[in-house]
Amino acid sequence: MDDARDEELLTIGAFAARARLSAKALRLYDRMGLLVPDHVDEATGYRYYRTGRTERARLVALLRQLDMPLAKVAEVVHADGPGAAGLLDAYWAGVEARVAGQRTLADYLRGRLSGRNSEVYGKFVVETVDVPGQVVISETRHTLADELPAWIGASLGRLEEAAGECGGVAAAPFVVYHAEVSMESDGPAESCVPVADEAAARTWSEERGRAWQSRVRVEPARRLAYTRITKAQVAHPQILAAFEAVEEWVAAQGLTVAGPCREVYFADWEASGPEDPVCDIAFPVS
Numbered sequence: 001m002d003d004a005r006d007e008e009l010l011t012i013g014a015f016a017a018r019a020r021l022s023a024k025a026l027r028l029y030d031r032m033g034l035l036v037p038d039h040v041d042e043a044t045g046y047r048y049y050r051t052g053r054t055e056r057a058r059l060v061a062l063l064r065q066l067d068m069p070l071a072k073v074a075e076v077v078h079a080d081g082p083g084a085a086g087l088l089d090a091y092w093a094g095v096e097a098r099v100a101g102q103r104t105l106a107d108y109l110r111g112r113l114s115g116r117n118s119e120v121y122g123k124f125v126v127e128t129v130d131v132p133g134q135v136v137i138s139e140t141r142h143t144l145a146d147e148l149p150a151w152i153g154a155s156l157g158r159l160e161e162a163a164g165e166c167g168g169v170a171a172a173p174f175v176v177y178h179a180e181v182s183m184e185s186d187g188p189a190e191s192c193v194p195v196a197d198e199a200a201a202r203t204w205s206e207e208r209g210r211a212w213q214s215r216v217r218v219e220p221a222r223r224l225a226y227t228r229i230t231k232a233q234v235a236h237p238q239i240l241a242a243f244e245a246v247e248e249w250v251a252a253q254g255l256t257v258a259g260p261c262r263e264v265y266f267a268d269w270e271a272s273g274p275e276d277p278v279c280d281i282a283f284p285v286s
Helices: 012-019 023-031 051-065 070-077 081-114 117-121 148-165 198-207 239-252
Strands: 009-011 047-050 126-131 134-141 174-177 189-195 214-219 222-230 262-265 277-285
Touching: 009 012, 012 023, 012 047, 012 051, 023 047, 023 051, 047 051, 051 070, 070 081, 081 239, 117 239, 126 239, 134 148, 134 198, 148 189, 148 198, 189 198, 198 214, 222 239, 239 277
Parallel strands: none
Antiparallel strands: 009 047, 126 222, 134 189, 134 214, 174 189, 174 262, 222 277, 262 277
């Protein structure tokens, strides 16, 4: 980006004007190592920049217009061309995921604040499905909402790995909420992975499962009322709208909730985008 052959030096004020930045911004970029002056006068402390540094200065300014944190900007400007583009792609994917989640949350809050909850619930399609009995290996934990996503990912990862010793994963993993999980209530929640071989699962639990406080149990056959949601809708508290929509539908159909609610994860979480369906919000009903 820099033209080392261009020896013309500009004062910080002149360079700032050429780069369409403020001198204050240039001083900040200097402290962060994003755009270090080409020369600093030892007597006066004045900073001087080669005119060829203009492109990098403008790149930094443009990246900041994306609300990119300075530390991430530093990674981009110090990377090579393809590497820098990859870092930008990763950052922007995170922005889009965050905005998608915020959009979902805004819709949920708008319905709540306006008293038109039914309009929010109407966006969810609720159906029923009969699920056969399953042998599951599981972990149970008391956790608040802010720690829940990390624990779900870690616990399901451990259980899916262990399923290899238990005949393999037999159906989509799920998380059961035996009591409310919020910022005030800590559940507990139970991560479950259905497995194919009950005897092997019980052997695994006796030999290795205790270290994780895991257990083996038989999940009975159930009829589930469920709605399918996207990755953006999974975040708390917007996910509450999906739970409430299913509860409202169950009541309207004259059904009875017959067990704790659950989230069934059927998609590859890492490979899914914000608008991709990844999870079913479900209640056992009778």
